[in-house]
Amino acid sequence: MTVDFTSIPIIDLGEAEDPAIRPRVLEELRHVLLNVGFLYVRNHRVSKKVIQDLVTALAVLFRLNEQEKDEVALCNSPHFLGYSGTGSETTAGRTDGREQFEFATELRDDWVEAYPPLRPIVNAYIASLTQLSQDFLNLVAEALSLPPRTFHPFLSDQHRLKLVHYPASDEGGQGVGPHKDSSGWWTFLLQASLPHVKGLQVFTKNGDWVDVPNIPGTFVVNIGQGFEVVTNGVCKATTHRVLSGSEERFSVPFFQGLRRSLTKTEATGRLKEHFEQRGFRVADESDEGRQIDGAFLRGKCATWGDSQLRTKIQSHPDVGSKFYGDYLDRYVNDE
Ligand SMILES: O=C(O)CCC(=O)C(=O)O
Numbered sequence: 001m002t003v004d005f006t007s008i009p010i011i012d013l014g015e016a017e018d019p020a021i022r023p024r025v026l027e028e029l030r031h032v033l034l035n036v037g038f039l040y041v042r043n044h045r046v047s048k049k050v051i052q053d054l055v056t057a058l059a060v061l062f063r064l065n066e067q068e069k070d071e072v073a074l075c076n077s078p079h080f081l082g083y084s085g086t087g088s089e090t091t092a093g094r095t096d097g098r099e100q101f102e103f104a105t106e107l108r109d110d111w112v113e114a115y116p117p118l119r120p121i122v123n124a125y126i127a128s129l130t131q132l133s134q135d136f137l138n139l140v141a142e143a144l145s146l147p148p149r150t151f152h153p154f155l156s157d158q159h160r161l162k163l164v165h166y167p168a169s170d171e172g173g174q175g176v177g178p179h180k181d182s183s184g185w186w187t188f189l190l191q192a193s194l195p196h197v198k199g200l201q202v203f204t205k206n207g208d209w210v211d212v213p214n215i216p217g218t219f220v221v222n223i224g225q226g227f228e229v230v231t232n233g234v235c236k237a238t239t240h241r242v243l244s245g246s247e248e249r250f251s252v253p254f255f256q257g258l259r260r261s262l263t264k265t266e267a268t269g270r271l272k273e274h275f276e277q278r279g280f281r282v283a284d285e286s287d288e289g290r291q292i293d294g295a296f297l298r299g300k301c302a303t304w305g306d307s308q309l310r311t312k313i314q315s316h317p318d319v320g321s322k323f324y325g326d327y328l329d330r331y332v333n334d335e
């Protein structure tokens with residue numbers, strides 16, 4: 001029987017620390033992992049100041065003029081980091097209505113000169129989210145009847161952070177099209193506008209879109225494609241999208257990174273026996289969800305790092321032709 005969902009569950013990480021309540025939290029989390037793939041976490045211990053500093057910086061950053069933003073243009077970065085303007089990205093065949101700054105754990109030197117305080121703010125935020133995302137993996141492992149540190153050997157030394165701005169649009173339209181997160185393990189998203197500003201939606205197994213409202217004090221947490229691979233499809237990455245609305249919206253996704261050297265054999269083999277022996281089964285999914293690109297799963301790329309480069313080149317073909325001309329055929333015309 002298909003177990004479907006109509007709203008996104010909330011997991012209280014503070015409760016997980018109470019030995020009397022922990023078993024119930026683990027049971028709830030297990031249900032989310034097997035049937036939903038999307039959740040909120042609250043009582044997450046990331047400092048209010050670290051979050052507020054970043055939220056304040058967002059407004060300043062996106063008000064810089066185009067010339068200032070373009071000083072760190074993503075199209076000049078072989079690492080696909082920096083600024084990309086509205087209209088430069090395509091998802092599910094349509095142009096996305098958003099502009100964004102992309103960062104990573106190993107930060108590039110050419111920072112946004114027009115706004116010097118940004119660097120320590122982003123670094124502090126990445127450090128806090130790195131810790132939260134690692135601690136969260138222990139809970140996830142336990143909820144799947146595995147030793148707490150089972151997932152740590154898969155982790156990368158590098159995680160990615162995006163600062164995203166969806167300009168207001170009277171006609172509505174696509175903020176970002178339907179997709180699964182391809183950048184790694186787990187995503188931790190801060191909805192950084194006022195609570196009434198909507199936009200994020202999740203696709204259910206039965207093919208309905210469910211709103212993910214902004215609940216203050218929480219992060220939205222969701223499974224990325226890498227985690228789906230390592231759990232042999234027992235925990236599915238869930239399709240989601242953002243609709244543009246009559247008010248501008250800010251968000252900050254943190255993408256927990258997966259080790260670049262990871263091969264498909266290692267990724268799918270390591271926990272196979274565990275999931276088979278314990279009677280876990282591959283999760284249900286909508287037909288549309290199944291069609292979303294999964295190059296790593298289909299075996300086209302040798303390593304996770306390779307599949308990341310492919311995804312990035314496909315999203316930003318201009319950067320691809322500038323820095324990876326030799327690879328273009330392999331990645332872009334590989335269907
Ligand atoms: O802006 C959001 O709420 C979600 C963004 C997102 O899904 C992404 O960048 O992968």
Ligand SMILES: [Fe+2]
Binds near residue numbers: 180181
């Ligand atoms: Fe996403």
